[in-house]
Amino acid sequence: MSNFIRLIKLCRPHYKAMLLGTLLATITVLANVGLLAISGWFLASMAAAGIAGVQMNYFTPAGTIRFLAIVRTASRYAERLVTHNATFLLLSEIRVNMYATLSKLNNVDLAMSRSADLLNRLQNDVDALDKFYLNVLMPMMVALLSVPIILLFMSAYNANVALICFMGILLIGVVIPALLSASLTKNSHKETHLSAQLRAELSDTLTGLRELSIYQARTQQLNKCDRLNEQYNEQLFVRHKALANADGLTLLIVQMAMLASIVTIAPLVYTNSMVNVELAMLTLFVLASFESVLLLPNAFIELPNVLKAAERLFTLQDKASDQSNNCSALIDTQFDKNNIALTLNNISYKYDEHNALNNVSFMLKSRQKVAIVGRSGSGKTTLVNLLTGLWPLQQGSITLGDHNNAQDLHSLSSDSRANVINILAQQHHIFDGTLSENLRYAKPNATKEEMLEAINLAQLEPWFNELQEGLKTRLGTGGRSVSQGQSRRIAIAQALLQNPAILVLDEPTEGLDNQSKQTVMNAIMHVMSDASVLTITHDPALLAQMDNIIWLENGKLVAQGSHKKLSEKHQEYVSLTTRF
DSSP states (O other), X not given: OHHHHHHHHHTGGGHHHHHHHHHHHHHHHHHHHHHHHHHHHHHHHHHHHHHHTOOOOOHHHHHHHHHHHHHHHHHHHHHHHHHHHHHHHHHHHHHHHHHHHHHHSOHHHHHXXXXXXXXXXXXXXXXXXXXXXXXXIHHHHXXXXXXXXXXXXXXXHOHHHHHHHXXXXXXXXXXXXXXXXXXXXXXXXXHHHHHHHHHHHHHHHHHTHHHHHHTTOHHHHHHHHHHHHHHHHHHHHHHHHHHHHHHHHHHHHHHHHHHHHHHHHHHHHHTTSSOTHHHHHHHHHHHXXXXXXXXXXXXXXXXXXXXXXXHHXXXXXXXXXXXXXXXXXXXXXXXXXXXXXXXXXXXXXXXXTEEEEEEEEEEEXXXXXXXXXXXXXXXXXXXXXXXXXXXXXXXXXXXXXXXSSOEEGGGBOHHHHHHHEEEEOXXXXXXXXXXXXXXXXXXXXXXXXXXXXXXXXXXXXXXXXXXXXXXXXXXXXXXXXXXXXXXXXXXXXXXXXXXXXXXXXESTTTXXXXXXXXXXXXXXXXXXXXXXEEEEOOOHHHHTTOSEEEEEETTEEEEEEOHHHHHHHOHHHHHHHTOO
């Protein structure tokens, strides 16, 4: 029920359009009921007048029928227009909220979630909510508005017929939907879970098609997808079977209500307590009245699926909200970039039962150059993620600032931390935009002169001079129009624009050819001249320029010192840094 209420709250920005659509749908139902009832009375009256050989005024009922037909057509068209527009507005609202939610999640939650599952929540779960207003909420509201009006008019003619109609409406609109909702709740959970799992497996299959082909595992993976698809179709069959049974039972109840109405009215006509033409009118009145609740069984069949999809979305939203509340307590602090130090004290970090870091301590002084070396799995990347605040701290402390003004790194706001620390990752993302737009991500108010200076210092000038459109050159999706070395130097230009006090480099020359490596090295030297640098690298040329080397193995600090000192004392260190 809480998820249902939260969905109602999501409708608040567009409640006027939704209420208007509900009103138009109610008018359509009432017009259709009135049209069928008056048509039955009119045809029966004309037949009775013809048999009796008397005249009757057919202009008024004919005009009324024509008016109701026009109202029904116009209101139906307007209702479709308004309700579908409201649905699209609601979906856009939900999608924007979901993107905002994902942007608030910390990197741990994003890293530990399957990208296919997040995509499924953004696409499939959000699309499932497009049924909430049209197929769930609006039928309920239309029934609440139209049923009392219909029963009020019907009771004016015959209370017993109104009671029969009410019982039929109660069965179709309440009893059947309640039974369906209770029986399909468990099924909806399985259906939503299997749908998400199937989409994730299909996404993984397409992403890893090359590897599946190499290892001849494509058939095995496709069989797995087929099994999931069969299980998903079984759950769909259960829901569709329930809908078919509900439709059949609804039709039976409608026919039984009509028959009971005829049985109730016929003696009254026989005893002249009721005009004979009213038998046809009330019978058709009863038949048409069920239109107000015919969509309720389907609404309650869709409701569990909608609520399960909403639950998956709200789970992310609650997690992001908790993190936002924690972030609101963070501190905004200004630091002196010319005199700032980074201190790590007894840092430990675990992945499940694996110790990625174990009591690691060292200090990065102002404008000092420190490198981290170690084999794969020694904890280098984990340490960098902790330093940049991308991962939460489990044990130990990381402080930023001088001795007189030291602040815990993880107590600082993201803005304060970003003003001090910049990370140059091994895989740098280039956005689909112009060169100037990508540079301004680092400094939104950067002038043209500042960007050109950063391009020059990042050793991009020869490539930039060949661009016909200069800073307006589009770099393509994912930077497809630039090489890996150029992408790395664009990242360096961004770092130069931000002018951080501490620059974290993750394998800055890894995967580059010798010429690109040397160019990137020269660009890094410009950045290093005015900043404290912490880099993960095994490049001897870069290690030789470091003030201190932190050597990690299995999450532990083995030794630290200059590159020359470690090379003289530890043969294993020499093998580690000259493996190429």
